[in-house]
Amino acid sequence: MTDRAALMPRRRELQPDPYVPDYKTSVTRSPALPLLSMESTPSEETGPRFGHSLLGPLDNDLIRNFSEGKALAIGERIRVHGRVLDETGRPVPQTLVEIWQANAGGRYRHIKDTYFAPLDPNFGGCGRTITDDDGRYEFMTIRPGAYPWPNRANDWRPMHIHFSVFGHAFGQRLITQMYFQGDPLIDLCPIAATIRDRSQLYRLVAPLDMQQSRGMDYLAYRFDIVLRGRRQTMFENKPEGM
């Protein structure tokens, strides 16, 4: 039996706007009517759990996992690490973290990506891991390239890694993107700008972490993720009849 306390309501004003004309695809894909808000129910307070048996030994190493360890992907070697916490500040242990990204040239291994930067035969672009008891995770990968995308005539995505995190409840489900410290394209990106509050956006910008870097090997970037928390009270959540 997992914790069944109600989830804290989402702070929608600190989340991206659904409708942002500069991000053209959002114009027809954003609900126009208000969301129906109410307290979470068991369907949001529970969620799928995944165990370590899911993972292969190279799942969190994007430099090697596509070639099954036989060859290395091209690009700047980086280590991305951090913690998954909830809004109460507690670590979220044993939760699945998945990432995907473009290769060093800014090209995805996807049928819909027609950018002429070449594919890297040794780079697939996906990885996954499960947080430890302190909510920690880490990946080895290469720094993805910036890439142009069809929106306005000259829009470029800043370098980014897509993150998907489960938490322990379906209502905590989150997909976001990690950006890199110092990338001038962040401030020009209409997708980044869907988050109106700049201080919120900058929470997605991972700092260079020299302490966790390794000489002659890789640079480290630190990226912490916060999921929705649960209301904590002793006045509720007792099973019926107790």
Place this chain on the structure above:
Amino acid sequence: MVQPLEALVETPSQTAGPYVHIGCIPSFAGLDGVYPEDLGKSPISEGAKGEIISITGAILDGTGWALRDAMIESWQADAAGISPGDDGADPKVTGFCRFATDKDSGDFTLRTVKPGPVRGRNGQVFAPHISLWIVARGINIGLNTRIYFDDEDNSADPLLARIEQRPRVDTLIAKTTGAGSYRFDIRLQGKGETVFLDL
């Protein structure tokens, strides 16, 4: 001044983008061999108790065009209304499924067991439903909604009861199309817009 409230705030969402399949369902995206199989291929395994059902639908944008690049996750209780992982839950029901809209037709199909009614706090009982979370290019924060069923008694469901404009309740109800099969279309915007949830 007062004591500071020490609380963190949820990390902001960003769109899953057009290549979400690479990260979440890589085999579907043609990246075979990275993982043995895609996560959440089926919410049930052989021998799951209850009625096997299949739900087909499309996700339509504000112009009525079906999204070809969306990914959906579903989460549900077992046939007895018990959440997977809880005491007494059917071990053949993981309750979690990931599926994409077809790149040509735009249709998705979910094959699962029909869930039972779910008990909530304070004696609340929710009619059988499947929770959905929809992500895609152009969707900046994942959209939550629910599938209810037209052959169940939904009259006392506490969530459906909260919908003021009664005709909109219909947007959350899958329609029977045959024995064990249903249609459930999702309209992101405009006429017949689906009720999306914040809970």
